Amino acid sequence: MAKFLVQKSAPLRGEVKISGSKNAVLPIMAATLLTEEECTIKDVPALRDVDVMCELLENLGATVNKDLKNNRVNIAAEGDISYEAPFDLVKMMRASILVLGTLLLRTGRAVIHLPGGCAIGKRPVELHLKGLKALGVEINEDQLLRGIVDAKADELKGCTIYLDFPSVGATEVIIMAASLAKGITVLENAAQEPEIVDLANFLNKMGARIKGAGTDTIKIEGVERLKGVSHHVIPDRIEAGTFMVGAVITRGNVLVKNIVPDHLKAVIAKLRECGAEISMTDEGLRVRGDVNTIVSTDVKTLPYPGFPTDMQSPFMALLTVAKGPSVVIETVFENRFMHVGEFNRMGANIKTDGSCAIIPGDKSLQGAQVVATDLRAGAAVVLTGLVAEGTTEVTQIYHIDRGYENFVDKLRTLGANIMRMED
Ligand code: UD1
Numbered sequence: 001m002a003k004f005l006v007q008k009s010a011p012l013r014g015e016v017k018i019s020g021s022k023n024a025v026l027p028i029m030a031a032t033l034l035t036e037e038e039c040t041i042k043d044v045p046a047l048r049d050v051d052v053m054c055e056l057l058e059n060l061g062a063t064v065n066k067d068l069k070n071n072r073v074n075i076a077a078e079g080d081i082s083y084e085a086p087f088d089l090v091k092m093m094r095a096s097i098l099v100l101g102t103l104l105l106r107t108g109r110a111v112i113h114l115p116g117g118c119a120i121g122k123r124p125v126e127l128h129l130k131g132l133k134a135l136g137v138e139i140n141e142d143q144l145l146r147g148i149v150d151a152k153a154d155e156l157k158g159c160t161i162y163l164d165f166p167s168v169g170a171t172e173v174i175i176m177a178a179s180l181a182k183g184i185t186v187l188e189n190a191a192q193e194p195e196i197v198d199l200a201n202f203l204n205k206m207g208a209r210i211k212g213a214g215t216d217t218i219k220i221e222g223v224e225r226l227k228g229v230s231h232h233v234i235p236d237r238i239e240a241g242t243f244m245v246g247a248v249i250t251r252g253n254v255l256v257k258n259i260v261p262d263h264l265k266a267v268i269a270k271l272r273e274c275g276a277e278i279s280m281t282d283e284g285l286r287v288r289g290d291v292n293t294i295v296s297t298d299v300k301t302l303p304y305p306g307f308p309t310d311m312q313s314p315f316m317a318l319l320t321v322a323k324g325p326s327v328v329i330e331t332v333f334e335n336r337f338m339h340v341g342e343f344n345r346m347g348a349n350i351k352t353d354g355s356c357a358i359i360p361g362d363k364s365l366q367g368a369q370v371v372a373t374d375l376r377a378g379a380a381v382v383l384t385g386l387v388a389e390g391t392t393e394v395t396q397i398y399h400i401d402r403g404y405e406n407f408v409d410k411l412r413t414l415g416a417n418i419m420r421m422e423d
Contacts, residue, residue: 004394004408006385007417008367011252011290014414015283018240018258019045019405020071020233023095024195027172028202028233029053029075030098033062033106034180035206037228038076044068044233045405048398052093059086060099076228083109090114093402097125097149097169101177104137104153114147125149127170131161135174135181158183158222166191166216166303172199178220179208187218193304194263198234205229237263238310239404240285242379244268245314246411248276248289249321250386254414257284266307270315273297274322294318296326296361303332313339313380319359320348321387328357339377342370346381346388367392375403382407386416 020043030053032039044050046068054064054073062077083103090096090113103110114125129139129149136157140150158181163170171191176199178185190196192214200213206229209221240259247254248271261268261280268278268285275292278285296319301309309332319326320343330336337357340350345368351358367390372378378400385392394400397420400407408420 001395002397002420002422004382004397005419005421006367006382006392006394008389009250009386009417010415011250012247012254012411012414012416013252015255015257016243016410016414018235018243018256019043021045021195021198021236022047022049022403023168023193023238024198025050025233026053026095027098027176027195027199028231029057029073030102031176031199031203031206032075033057033060033077033081033099033102034176035226035228036076036078038074039228040230041073041075042071042230042232044071044073045236046071047405048402049093049095052089053095056085056089056096056099059089060103077106081106083107084111085113087113095169097128098172100128100149100151101132101173104132104151104177105156105180108153110149110151112149114149125169127163127165127167128173131163131170131174131187132177134159134161135177135185156181158185158220160186160188162188163190165189168193168196171196171218175200175203175210175213175218175220178222179203179210179226181222183222185220185222187220188216190216190218191303192216194234194237194260202229202231205231234263235259238308238376240264241267241308241311242314242383242404243410244271244278244285244287245318246383246386246414246416247287248274248294249318249383251289251294252414253286253288253290255281255284255286259285261285265305267311270297270299270307274318294322296322296324296359298327300329301332309333309336310376312336313377314383316343316350316357316359317380317383319361320350320363320365320384322361324361326359326361328359330355330357338373339380342373342377342381343384345370346384346392348384364389366390369393369395372396372399375399379404379407382411382418385418
């Protein structure tokens with residue numbers, strides 16, 4: 001199996017260009033099935049999850065032309081589209097569920113085996129289904145008990161839907177489905193993540209009428225048809241946050257380019273609380289961890305605009321070496337502390353109790369053999385490896401390949417001592 005070897009490194013210095021957002025591009029790719037015309041998506045990151053989504057769309061009958069060297073994908077879903085998403089692909093990526101609403105609109109039916117992806121909690125889809133049922137979709141309850149979503153609909157009708165929790169995936173599936181439903185849909189307690197706004201912008205370019213994306217109430221007026229368009233994906237705020245932590249944990253000085261500072265408010269605020277100096281320049285965010293002592297701070301993850309759960313493990317990496325103890329509370333996923341065991345192998349001595357982790361801080365970490373337990377946790381153990389004595393060997397790095405474009409090259413350009421070893 002491929003692995004990373006990470007050595008204690010000099011402070012990261014230089015500049016890094018952030019790639020297009022994984023979590024924005026996946027729903028946008030799913031949305032291309034809503035038209036028979038060709039869509040061009042630009043700034044697409046070259047990632048395993050993007051490959052899987054391309055394969056899924058091709059399998060469903062779309063023509064996909066992928067040029068990831070130039071970060072571009074063309075998708076034309078003309079002709080017959082299949083209603084069944086193959087299990088082999090769906091099990092590789094939870095985001096496959098995003099085609100649920102689009103398949104219903106294109107074919108009147110959708111059959112999807114409940115998805116895999118990162119093993120961070122139960123990750124159910126009842127909110128997606130509740131929303132679709134309200135729009136007039138019939139769900140086969142017997143199949144659901146067997147882990148298969150088998151949904152049918154002759155026609156979708158707009159209505160008011162209240163989400164019990166602002167689920168990102170449910171919000172995206174419902175927006176897509178409501179775009180071509182009859183009448184007006186109002187989605188209350190919707191997720192407000194920037195990736196939702198990017199999807200709504202894409203759909204609106206296609207001819208949809210969506211208002212309020214980025215707030216907790218989204219109004220969608222159904223239209224008759226959508227057309228093919230070209231779209232640039234927003235930059236990846238989680239990749240940006242990961243490199244920002246990399247700059248601070250190594251006491252470095254890095255210019256992080258191609259970012260939207262507004263999307264990073266919570267991360268910027270927390271890094272400043274730790275003592276990092278962060279300033280906006282014409283070229284990007286200048287992040288300095290080389291000026292002050294890095295001190296601890298407490299963190300609680302929340303839906304956007306709160307502190308992102310996807311930044312919890314990279315930030316915890318920083319807290320293991322910051323001065324003083326800190327508390328991290330995870331409220332979005334119920335099982336997202338698997339990286340704690342890996343940090344502890346390196347000497348972090350973190351204790352957890354339910355959704356709460358207590359990090360003593362002030363630790364001199366030791367390199368160890370660790371596992372990338374999920375996508376973000378994988379990046380997090382690489383960050384700790386940069387400041388640990390000796391060598392850190394990270395396995396199961398396919399998780400990292402799912403979500404970080406050219407991770408090793410970007411880190412090496414900043415001076416990190418990391419290399420990838422293939423089998
Ligand atoms: C998306 C992101 C993921 C991020 C997460 C939260 C993508 C491809 N992935 O995942 O990186 O960590 O948002 O910001 O965009 N839930 C339910 N019932 C449901 C749906 C969700 O209880 O029907 C719960 C989940 O179990 C989880 C929480 O809601 O505890 C958040 O899930 P959700 O917002 O749906 O995350 P994803 O869309 O899967």
